[in-house]
């Protein structure tokens with residue numbers, strides 16, 4: 001056990017202190033736990049603070065005026081008395097897990113040590129008192145300084161309890177630039193197939209964080225060597241492409257759209273293959289549309305410059321993503337050129353076309369498929385600079 005007392009806590013903790021103080025004043029224990037403690041010690045910005053307490057959910061609710069049962073069956077209560085909501089979870093003990101996802105039952109306990117020992121990695125098993133004193137029962141601080149991920153206790157047990165933790169390991173390796181210690185890495189390789197039991201939505205979150213992390217090479221390399229990749233939807237047959245990526249990807253992708261586009265471009269998927277690929281990963285429909293556009297453009301950028309119509313069809317921010325992806329895969333950086341090409345387009349969307357279908361009908365074009373065709377021809381010719389975007393000229397061109 002090591003000692004550390006943080007003197008200057010980030011604002012997020014300062015604001016949450018009254019919650020811990022109220023719980024402690026009633027005779028219970030309360031600590032900050034999880035990622036916020038880890039990230040503060042690492043000097044990183046934190047996004048939310050999690051609180052763990054010896055008070056049972058009903059006891060927590062009695063201490064505050066406004067609470068919401070956000071996950072009461074797991075012991076989680078949201079406290080709203082201090083502005084921002086604070087999720088407070090009662091200490092829980094180990095129990096049996098038969099489905100590799102969630103415990104068969106949750107047992108509330110009064111001991112912090114019992115709670116911490118069922119957490120995934122030593123760096124995530126730190127607790128911090130309201131006054132900044134860090135409780136380190138599993139040498140998490142030593143692993144933080146050595147930049148290492150190590151499962152708490154027996155790694156096999158930790159991955160049996162929740163197979164998603166294996167994806168979390170490779171995600172943290174990328175996000176934090178940490179190595180995974182050999183025993184933990186071996187346990188991941190031995191249990192990789194359990195990932196198939198995990199809901200794809202949860203795996204997706206970790207994969208995207210990995211690709212957006214600071215050292216994606218590290219995370220991807222572990223993702224590949226442990227065999228986790230084999231239990232991800234639609235990855236089969238792409239081992240060589242993924243290994244190639246793990247060598248190329250020296251910085252994190254800028255967004256989720258960029259992360260997906262990198263995979264679909266690297267896998268040489270065409271627009272019709274992107275939809276089943278992303279559907280298997282359960283992404284939103286908008287993501288499918290965006291990735292189809294960025295991948296089409298990125299694939300072209302790997303060969304040559306884009307024509308105005310191709311710039312137009314990809315559009316705005318998506319061009320930046322296409323360029324980001326193509327650059328990683330070996331194309332020259334055409335970022336500023338694309339920005340100029342985009343800015344110089346006569347119109348940037350169909351809404352800016354000087355005529356509508358109604359205008360064409362008034363000019364005598366019959367409604368029907370031909371009308372749509374005519375409009376698209378005009379749009380294309382305006383974008384390419386063959387026609388001026390002027391209503392009378394466009395109508396004249398059609399007639």
Ligand SMILES: Nc1ccn([C@@H]2O[C@H](COP(=O)(O)OP(=O)(O)OP(=O)(O)O)[C@@H](O)[C@H]2O)c(=O)n1
Nearest residue numbers: 034035036050118119120121124125162164165
């Ligand atoms: N499968 C999991 C998920 C979470 N935890 C524990 O619950 C804490 C909070 O979980 P979560 O917010 O999902 O992850 P963080 O570690 O806080 O990371 P992030 O910064 O992404 O929120 C973790 O630190 C860890 O102690 C765990 O043991 N096993």
Ligand SMILES: [Mg+2]
Nearest residue numbers: 034035036050
């Ligand atoms: Mg967290």
